[in-house]
Amino acid sequence: VTTTVPNNDIARCMYYLKCVCTTVECDDANILRFTNYNNYWALSDDEDEIVFKLCLALSPDVLDDKVFFHSDALCGDSNNEFYEFSQVRHVITAVRSIVIAGRTRQVNKIMTYTLSWMQNNYFGPMRRLADRFNPQRRLIRAMAEADCIIS
Template structure:
């Protein structure tokens, strides 16, 4: 299938499987890290990989849940967006997310061949397309709720503050699918809304763990 992302053409091969993720915020964030490790090389990080088995989410201790939160912040979507992760309802083909192999580059490829995270160069194996619903379900909302619950023993209060102001809906044709134009994606509203609150909570958790 030939597609165009931001005026760059790709020949893409779908490489996805359907999974069932337990209805738990720890499991959801572990699944998010699982998707990260599906897209990039995590073979040199056994400590990261042990947080990707979302079916065994219940085995994580409170201290490990705090470590999970820090890892998900380090490997946040703004690191990958428009290089490894792409917001595109059309390319998700009715699913909430989908993985693709990049088999042929027809013009300049916007997807990175490698990406630097926390000072380490990591090879990109696949790209992932996602809907905004997927990002809210498996990253934004669980990060907020888990950060609240780990910093406060009282039940976390959910909020709808993260509803995007503009949702980008790419158009498609019989020969290609396009994802272009301007949209308020996860990078923008994570930076403006989610990140400042979560940074403070994570810092307090890390400082409490050290004391």
């Protein structure tokens, strides 16, 4: 299945969350509402920040080599691919459950990804959003870009 994600940092983070919820049991309506990436534009600034914080909590550090696996070969012609356990059990060792925020979650599928997929849908957007949601970083960046000299 091919999907088109809007070229927007919040939309890409929402798509990342959608991928997390495809792999890991995600029955929390408060999280699921932030996976409809085509409607990213309808979120308030506060909701955008919630998406950012959810992505921080569900970072690749938490999921890599458990339910997310970097594998160009298993992605084929795609940048990411989802598999049932039975399809990859001889190739990848995945966990059947994972603890997230102190709660054990069932793993439904695993996802393989390319580095470019992770860069486009997590690392790049999260780096830019960190500037947006961190006033100190925003101020430092603005001062550096202003090229202003006070004598």
